[in-house]
Amino acid sequence: MSKVQKGDTVRVHYTGKLDDGTVFDSSEGREPLEFTVGAEQVIPGFEQAVEGMEEGETRSVTIPASEAYGEHREDLVVVIPRNQLPPDIEPEIGMQLQVREPTGQSFVVTVTAFDDETVTLDANHPLAGKDLTFDIEVVEIIRPS
Numbered sequence: 001m002s003k004v005q006k007g008d009t010v011r012v013h014y015t016g017k018l019d020d021g022t023v024f025d026s027s028e029g030r031e032p033l034e035f036t037v038g039a040e041q042v043i044p045g046f047e048q049a050v051e052g053m054e055e056g057e058t059r060s061v062t063i064p065a066s067e068a069y070g071e072h073r074e075d076l077v078v079v080i081p082r083n084q085l086p087p088d089i090e091p092e093i094g095m096q097l098q099v100r101e102p103t104g105q106s107f108v109v110t111v112t113a114f115d116d117e118t119v120t121l122d123a124n125h126p127l128a129g130k131d132l133t134f135d136i137e138v139v140e141i142i143r144p145s
Contacts, residue, residue, distance in 0.1 A: 001054045002141060006038035009142040010050055015135045024127065032139045043068045049136060058137045065129050072129030077122045082114065091119050099123075 004010055011032040016025040027033050035041040037051060045063030053059060065071055085091065095111040099121070113120035 002143075004037060004050050004053050004138060004141055006051070007036070007144050009034060009036045009144070010138060011140040011142070012050060013137045013139055014046075017133045017135075018130060019133075024132075043132075045132075046134060046136075049134065050138065053136070053138045055138055055141050058135065060133065060135050062131055062133045064131050068130070068132045069125040069127045070129075072124050076124045077112070077120065079118050079120050082117055082119050085119060097121070 011034045013027045013032050014025075015023055015028065017023050033042075035047075037047055040047075043063065045061070045067030048067070049059060049061040049063065082091070085097075089097070091111045091114040093111060093113070096108050097111065098106050099109050100106045107123060109121040109123045110126065111119060112122045
């Protein structure tokens with residue numbers, strides 16, 4: 001039986017969980033996730049976990065934050081005056097907003113705190129700083145032709 005190697009396209013089913021067992025993502029009830037190993041289409045730790053697996057094999061792996069979405073970076077958390085938000089936006093904890101830089105690039109920030117004067121915005125990925133556990137099943141290995 002052949003094993004997954006760099007350059008292969010794989011189809012996998014997965015369930016991603018936090019340390020407390022909370023499921024944050026799953027392919028259950030959906031099509032398997034398809035990606036090419038080595039093409040950096042998924043987080044590095046997930047790609048490394050799949051490499052060497054065989055079709056039909058299942059594996060549970062814990063990926064440290066550094067190989068997932070990175071550590072939580074304080075430099076990506078900013079406090080802005082509340083009047084810089086559009087007037088029709090009433091901030092709520094957990095609210096996600098699209099922010100556009102002067103360069104035209106846009107990214108998503110999450111409201112983590114607010115009061116009458118200020119709003120705290122966090123541009124870290126919501127899973128940054130968290131170790132992630134994945135249950136992975138390799139459904140299919142597609143070799144490059």
